Amino acid sequence: MVAQHRELVSAIPGPRSATLHERRVRAVSAGVGAGLPIYVDEASGAILRDVDGNQLIDFASGIAVTSVGHSDPRVVARVREQVERFTHTCFMVTSYEPYVAVCEQLNELTPGSHDKRSALFNSGAEAVENAVKIARYATGRGAVVAFDHAYHGRTNLTMALTAKSMPYKSGFGPFAGEIYRVPMAYPYRWPTGPEQCASEAFETFVDMVHTQVGELNTAAVLLEPIQGEGGFIEPAPGFVARVADWCREHGIVFIADEVQTGFCRTGDWFASEHENVLPDLVVTGKAIAGGLPLAAVTGRAELMDAVHTGGLGGTYGGNPVACAAALGAIETMRAEDLTGRARTLGTVLRARLDSMAAKYPVIGDVRGRGLMQAVELVSDPVAKTPDPVTTAALNAACHRNGLLTLTCGTFGNVVRFLPPLVISDELLDEGLTVFESALAEVTA
Structure with a gap:
């Protein structure tokens, strides 16, 4: 079982992931996308550990799949x-x-x-x-x-x-x-x-x-x-x-x-x-x-x-x-009453995202329910101009710092939050802190 904490021991992606990615390029159709080219070795709960030993907080859940956590007993x-x-x-x-x-x-x-x-x-x-x-x-x-x-x-x-x-x-x-x-x-x-x-x-x-x-x-x-x-x-x-x-x-x-x-x-x-x-x-x-x-x-x-x-x-x-x-x-x-857990953690998530929206004008909208929430990023809050460039930069900054996030949206300007419903209060808090730090970095 992977310990439930974030840990970075190399760059993201690390050397072993880079080697595997070279193999992927030679073997796998280029039509199959790669959001973050790390290669996972083990996962449990809300943590992914890659082949280089990096442990990332998972705010993606395999696109809302591992809601009960990775390797649920x-x-x-x-x-x-x-x-x-x-x-x-x-x-x-x-x-x-x-x-x-x-x-x-x-x-x-x-x-x-x-x-x-x-x-x-x-x-x-x-x-x-x-x-x-x-x-x-x-x-x-x-x-x-x-x-x-x-x-x-x-x-x-x-x-x-x-x-x-x-x-x-x-x-x-x-x-x-x-x-x-x-x-x-x-x-x-x-x-x-x-x-x-x-x-x-x-x-x-x-x-x-x-x-x-x-x-x-x-x-x-x-x-x-x-x-x-x-x-x-x-x-x-x-x-x-x-x-x-x-x-x-x-x-x-x-x-x-x-x-x-x-x-x-x-x-x-x-x-x-x-x-x-x-x-x-x-x-x-x-x-x-x-x-x-x-x-x-x-x-x-x-x-x-x-x-x-x-x-x-x-x-x-x-x-x-x-x-x-x-x-x-x-x-x-x-x-484990995961409906109740989603509501409880969803309240925490919304409060943090609303607080960020008050500080960072690039966040035009916060929306969703439970642990299915998102922020929409705009370059002009009045005109609501979609900002896919900042969105991509924010996503990349999260990845570099050990937080797996996903983007979405017709205009490519939405960051979505889909952590496993079994994520601990502490990991959710840490992941949101990493996200806010990345947000500060890309909007500085």
């Missing part, structure tokens, strides 16, 4: 036990109990007490594609509505659903059809101000769907309750609930993409719960299995059961080892 124990039993049969060929158990947990934990069913897949993108398939099959309609700043994946259909071109879509078309885009209720950048954002964005949404798509042609509306890659945009209060109600009124399937927001990250099991929204379908992934590849679609039984037998599935979907990991991760989330 319950995940490790369940995976070890399952690997010794069997690693694969394909659930569609011969079934096994862990798949059923994960579906039972999802049916219980996702919003609402209505009758539900679940199906398991490998990745968030694959799960989003299957949610769209289910919605189209059940409604007999073709159109799908997505939002500005959305990110839903890198497959052909999910690239069409994703809003940002570079690096996700550029040069990879043509994309799947019958996808329509509408504005997101983005309070910080809404033209008439945040107070009018929810109502005006909803009116625009309704008008655009009515005139450009038609309610009777719309199979689904797909929305992230807090947008992830697009900039951790928290929609104006009331917007998501109004969209969900409107969908229900018109027989349109409301799909909540909770791949990044799910499993305690925002201080609720799922971000939809914040405004008591009941999605028809919930897409999950990332944190579901403590670091192993697993994703799911969970939804109303009449929708999930509408598809013909054999219409959903895949060779590896719901792999028994990944399912065992998910059961261990969910057990930890329950036993």
